[in-house]
Amino acid sequence: MSEYHGCELPEDLFYDLDYVWVRPEDDGTLTIGVTDPAQTMSGRLQKARIKKTGTHLDAGRHVATLESGKWAGGVPVPFAGEVIARNEALLEDPHLINIDPYKDAWIARVKPDDPQHALDNVKTGPDAMEALEAWIKRYGVQCMRCSD
Amino acid sequence: MADIDQIMQHDHERLDQLLGQSAHAVSTGAWQEAAHLLEVFRHGIVDGHMVVEESTLFPAFERNEGGDDHPLTALLRKGHRDLRIFFEEMAEAIHDQDAETFDDLLSTVQTILKQHDAKEETELYPYLAAALPDRGEAAGKRILACEAETPS
Numbered sequence A: 001m002s003e004y005h006g007c008e009l010p011e012d013l014f015y016d017l018d019y020v021w022v023r024p025e026d027d028g029t030l031t032i033g034v035t036d037p038a039q040t041m042s043g044r045l046q047k048a049r050i051k052k053t054g055t056h057l058d059a060g061r062h063v064a065t066l067e068s069g070k071w072a073g074g075v076p077v078p079f080a081g082e083v084i085a086r087n088e089a090l091l092e093d094p095h096l097i098n099i100d101p102y103k104d105a106w107i108a109r110v111k112p113d114d115p116q117h118a119l120d121n122v123k124t125g126p127d128a129m130e131a132l133e134a135w136i137k138r139y140g141v142q143c144m145r146c147s148d
Numbered sequence B: 001m002a003d004i005d006q007i008m009q010h011d012h013e014r015l016d017q018l019l020g021q022s023a024h025a026v027s028t029g030a031w032q033e034a035a036h037l038l039e040v041f042r043h044g045i046v047d048g049h050m051v052v053e054e055s056t057l058f059p060a061f062e063r064n065e066g067g068d069d070h071p072l073t074a075l076l077r078k079g080h081r082d083l084r085i086f087f088e089e090m091a092e093a094i095h096d097q098d099a100e101t102f103d104d105l106l107s108t109v110q111t112i113l114k115q116h117d118a119k120e121e122t123e124l125y126p127y128l129a130a131a132l133p134d135r136g137e138a139a140g141k142r143i144l145a146c147e148a149e150t151p152s
Helices: A036-042 A088-092 A125-139 B004-027 B031-065 B071-095 B099-131 B137-149
Strands: A002-004 A007-009 A020-024 A030-034 A045-050 A062-068 A072-076 A081-086 A108-112
Touching: A002 A125, A007 A036, A007 A125, A030 A036, A036 A125, A045 A088, A062 A108, A062 B071, A062 B099, A072 B071, A072 B099, A081 A088, A125 B071, B004 B031, B004 B099, B004 B137, B031 B071, B031 B099, B031 B137, B071 B099
Parallel strands: none
Antiparallel strands: A002 A007, A020 A030, A030 A108, A045 A062, A062 A072, A081 A108
């Protein structure tokens, strides 16, 4: 796990180098969430809407919409696919994203239309870490995790 | 001609009104009118306002501030990307005559626009006249031309 300006950046995940992380699962689906620096930028999240299971999304479309008192935005999927699961707990308590953005607060699982190319538009490893550190530096983010 | 900051701020107000008119049409079930008004709004904001900002205003601000990796314009460009997708989703909700989804999207879009516009009006527009070689006259004319072509 890398850390920069207090932001946790798991090295085994894939990133769109903006707000989104992607984790490949054993069954070929891809889990999506938002990064630690992104949740910090967003502020305490108060509302989450996540697309229903069965929804098909083109690449770049929003799988979820998040709102805090000071920010609102979409969570884009970096590949086309069908939502096969969503984290119902976030609908009740979006603030979980501020607490545990990489584990309990995953947002949705998506079955990609084209598994071989689903990760073409995301990065991982040292290149991703370098780009994310530049992102954090650009916005002057200092990550803080909420404990509850 | 008014100053560029005043022209851009006025365009925000005009576009807010167009979006409000589309939302009103949705609330009365006038789906065809809602679709038309949303397209007028989308054309004005995406093909007019955002194009002028991204092609002229943001680069001028970035040149003046010493680089194209400025956090303010990076955030504003991200806002534009999000908004373009939300506008497509709103058009789809109208096509599907799905008022609940439209209202959800409207709430999010209005929140984004409120914060986005406030940021532009306080942190970007006041500095444009000094950053643009013609003090923003050409960009202002493009925005006014877009306003003039909007059907009443």
